[in-house]
Amino acid sequence: MIGLPSPHAAAAIALTIAAFYGFAAGRLRIEIVSLLTISVIALGLYSFPLPGNSPSDGLKLAFEGFGHYALITICALMVMGRGLVATGALEPAARLLTRVWRINKSLGLLVTLVLALAMSMMVNDTPVLVLMLPILAALATRGGMPASRTLIPVNSAVLIGGMSTTIGTSTNLLVVSIASDLGMPQMSVFHFTPLVLVAALVALPFMWLVMPRLLPDNSHAAGQRPKQFLAELRLGPASRALGRTRQDALRDYLDDARMIGATDDLLAVDDRIRLLASHETIEEVMRELDAATAPASLLDRIGAAARKSGEDLAIAELAITGDSPLIGRTIATSGIATMHDIAIIGIHHRRFARQGGAIIDSGMTMAEGDILLVLGTVPATSRLARLESLLILDGMREVPRTAKAPLALLIMGVSVALASTGIMPIAISALAGAIVMFVTGCVRFDKVGRALSAKVIVLVAASIAIGRIILESGAADWLGQLMALGLIHLPPGGVLAAIMIFVTVLTNFASNTTAAAVGTPIAFSLAHQLGIPVEPLVLAVLFGCNLCYATPVAYQTNMLIMSAGDYRFADYTRTGLPLVAIMIVTLSGLLVWRYGLL
Secondary structure, eight states: OOOOOOHHHHHHHHHHHHHHHHHHHOSSOHHHHHHHHHHHHHHHHHHSOOTTOOHHHHHHHHHGGGGOHHHHHHHHHHHHHHHHHHTTTTHHHHHHHHHHHHHOHHHHHHHHHHHHHHHTTTSOHHHHHHHHHHHHHHHHHTTSSOGGGTHHHHHHHHHHHHHTSTTSSHHHHHHHHHHHHTTOOOOOTTTTHHHHHHHHHHHHHIIIIIHHHHSOOOGGGSOSOOOOEEEEEEEOTTOTTTTSOHHHHTGGGTTTEEESSOOSSOOOTTOEEEEEEOHHHHHHHHHHHTEESSOHHHHHHHHHHHHHHTOOEEEEEEEEOTTOTTTTOOTTTSOHHHHHOOEEEEEEOHHHHHHSSOOOOTTOOOOTTOEEEEEEEHHHHHHHHHHTTEEEEEEEEEOOOGGGHHHHHHHHHHHHHHHHTTSSOHHHHHHHHHHHHHHHTSSOGGGHHHHOOHHHHHHHHHHHHHHHHHHHTTHHHHHHHHHHHHHTTSOHHHHHHHHHHHHHHHHHHSOHHHHHHHHHHHHHHHHHHHTOOHHHHHHHHHHHHHOOOSSTTSSHHHHHHHHHTTOOHHHHHHHHHHHHHHHHHHHHHHHHHHTTOO
8 A cells, every 4th residue: 555645746646637627728838837737847846845855956857848958959950950941852752742642542552651651750740741731622623532531541650650760759858858867878769669660561451441441521621723824845855755745755644634735746945835733743743754834044143042041932822902003014025024023833713713614825824813923032122022012822821942852861870870789879960960960951040939838948957857756755655666566467568558658648739848757757666666678668658648649638749730621620530540549559569579578
């Protein structure tokens, strides 16, 4: 029979429950809850120090998370992830997916799941899913599977991939760093990767074949067909369309694009191909045919201006308002290229969209409500919008600096290799990689704010503080004794499964980082009381923190896909609970086998 917890332990448990409630309720922002938690720990330990400690020791415990190497590592990895996105290093994978989906939908989903899992092993889950979202939405509009039947399976694959390495998610780094602080040997980057990959193979058939059948077809709510832009592609000497007919050059895109004024003549240098298609299809055709939508001299001028000013190029959609001086002009007579150094990629004529099958002419004048798709620097685009009374729609999308994509991949690869081989600690190799990303221009200093998440930084710092107070106050030992009473008669596999279930429940209804901070010290206490090695219990905590499939609030990527797939809460539970059960049974068995706990 165990006694009551000490006053400090009871206060630590109460604070942890309050923090969990704050994160789960969503009434306050995560940053606010995190800062309040840190403040309560600091003030509480300053006023009522732990036995044998001074008030200043309490302040150190509360705030040391901001200087913890785990947080530095997480920030460095976010910077490197930003470098991969900004340079377009992941876009070849996106183009591969589009080709495979055209061959076969089922095969396309399988390749998408495998690719999403592989990419998220090295890159944070969120950027990988952000890359996948527009691809899957576009494929759905082109006759692929409805987005509502692909987004949850792909999100699950991303989460499993993130679970498989110590750098896959910030939660993994947090568990490993707390365990290291408590005396467990440091884990390498791929220390537990084989276990997760085997579990992924077991779960893959469910995600591929069963999950889509459990999800609704919400394609009727997916919105309108993507805007169709009239574009005119110019063929240069290196174009892969030369010597072919227009029909032959565009045969892979005839389902997505409509040719205007097509002939059977063979294409030659300086010929034009006019087509009506979505923005994504136009860009894909340009890449495949090595064609341009503006004169080479204008593109060179825009590129030189971007290099001189240090600004990124951006693609934007600009709507023509009622008082714009462009109304009544054609693209050729608008003067946009000469006066603003802006290239017009295409134009969406609103009146053509209303008329449906009417014949469109590139000489049509612009009217209110038409939308221009333009390329230029961000300041030049903003100036054009201001001077010509245009409205920027949905912000601007930066054009990836593709010339630096191989360099960004090399930097990420070297950083991971140095950490995985033990040559450098992950904190040092990640920090060095982030610095090299800055020096080489893969990530610009003025864009670093897009890489770092204040929410993640404060949440990780608060989680480290919670983990320390749970341990130092004796709360972890007391909770471990309490859990040991119920687990003492279970075999090791049952103990591991129970720990995983406990942490999974916390993860799906609160913060996974806080679940990690609470679960890791408890795992240490249980290991000593039950006579089980520490490492498998710590891995059970780490795996449980990543099994966040069953609720939309469990992880930020779950929320990200909710509106895109028009999902309800029940859709997550219906597909997530079976997947959680598969992963817990498989991972528990694998841990028992690997650590000889039979």
